[in-house]
Amino acid sequence: MENLLEKYDIPAPRYTSYPTVPYWEADTLSEKEWTDHVVQVFQRDHHLSLYIHLPFCERLCTYCGCNKHITTNHKVEEPYIEAVLAEWKLYTDRLPGRPVLSELHLGGGTPTFFHPESLRELLESIFATVDIAPEHEFSFEAHPASTTEEHLEVLYELGFRRISIGVQDVDEKILHVIRRYQTIAQVKFVTETARAIGYDSVNFDLIFGLPFQKQEHIIKTMELVGSLMPDRIAFYSYAHVPWLKNGQRAFDENDLPNAVDKRALYELGKDLLEQLGYYDVGMDHFSLEKDALFQSAQTGTLHRNFMGYTPVFTPLTIGLGASAIGDTTSAFAQNLKTVAEYQNTVATGHLPLLRGHILTAEDLKIRQHILNLMCRYQTSWQPGDQRDVILARLAEPVTDGLVEIGPSGVRVTELGKGYLRNICLAFDARYWDKMPSGRVFSQAV
Ligand SMILES: C[S@@+](CC[C@H](N)C(=O)[O-])C[C@H]1O[C@@H](n2cnc3c(N)ncnc32)[C@H](O)[C@@H]1O
Secondary structure (H helix, E strand, C coil): CCCHHHHHHHCCCCCCCCCCHHHHHHHCCCCHHHHHHHHHHHCCCCCEEEEEEEEEEECCCCCCCCCCCCCCHHHHHHHHHHHHHCCCHHHHHHCCCCEEEEEEEEECCHHHHHHHHHHHHHHHHHHHCCCCEEEEEEEEECCCCCHHHHHHHHHHHHCEEEEEEEEEEEHHHHHHHCCCCCHHHHHHHHHHHHHHHHCCEEEEEEEEEECCHHHHHHHHHHHHHHCCCCCCCEEECCCCCCCCHHHHHHHHHHHHHCCCHHHHHHHHHHHHHHHCEEEECCCCECCCCCCHHHHHHHCCEEECCCCCCCCCCCCEEEEEEECEECCCCCCEEEEEHHHHHHHHHHCCCCCCCEEEECCCCCHHHHHHHHHHHHHHEEEEEECCCHHHHHHHHHHHHHHHCEEEEECEEEEEEEEHHHCCCCCCHHHCHHHCCCCCCCCCCCCCC
């Protein structure tokens, strides 16, 4: 096992998309090309999913790999909301019909940085322009230290039934190392208040592999999980990318667990979660049997996107806000990353696009293989697959017992589930065509 961990602990994508963002082919996808793709998929089905990026945080958590803007000045809320609404209008002006909103996710940054009434203003303005699907899924990321009862009530009134709480770890020392200031009491308050209000799915985000994190910390964190029993758990592998995220430079790399110790933290967490009644539903994700995520894993409808795993698949996602990513299935587009660039571009009446990618027929095929592996641990050969090339890349994983090759396709073994990123890499034609010269991806373990 140690040998395998050392062998496979290489930089590899987390495959929230294919092609992965560094391999997108256009620095700028023209506004027209992107809107043509959006309109095309919209014409087939008016349902859409919205991702709204709310980037502000009052403090920098040093481990954070997300796109954020640190400020304690809440005057930023109003102009940002105006920009998001102006961006949304640029889309609705071009859509040939009234959208049906089936999914909505508020991500960050810290969505709960915004005053509840600011969130109401933003969302009610959007809702005035759409029909809301009867079976809608609305969720938001909640920071335990800034989520108030008022946030929970206002968002519930607006149709939110899922909440994702950023717990990470519960130990005070670890939280101090990562400069994340929150208490167990706040996590309990948010969880219990959300349930009392009527939210039907609570998710905890947890991380293994943080600096100084040991088995005792995982045990303590899982004790809290056991006492609150959230419906879902995202148990993320800490992604150390200091060349992209300055805050992580605060860590001494010697204080990070090595691949073997890091995997032991994961295995311990997984065992404890399974003892509590959670099921493994995909890379780093667990859920209770009654939750829709587990049900969709059973029925084979589980899907993976930029936000992680979801039980529903909507072919069109529009991303609003700085750095947000949209996905039409046939194309991706990401917005400009800084708040200033984003707001200034929207003010000129143009979509604030930073870059994008139009998927080729081969990309689409590989995207489906990677989704199958990530969501169903198997994939079937398709006509035109570069089978020999893929099989050659899988030769070592096969010898190591991570995958089995059958006449109709590839199946990940129980052992291989811990090496999913490495297995997907074998299908990633763009990576092998142009292997990265510098540091691009986090380590696979
Ligand atoms: C987009 S972040 C926003 C969460 C929200 N700002 C909060 O603090 O509660 C969503 C999740 O990504 C995970 N995350 C952030 N940085 C990470 C990293 N470097 N490695 C692994 N997971 C990370 C955390 O678990 C976090 O809760």
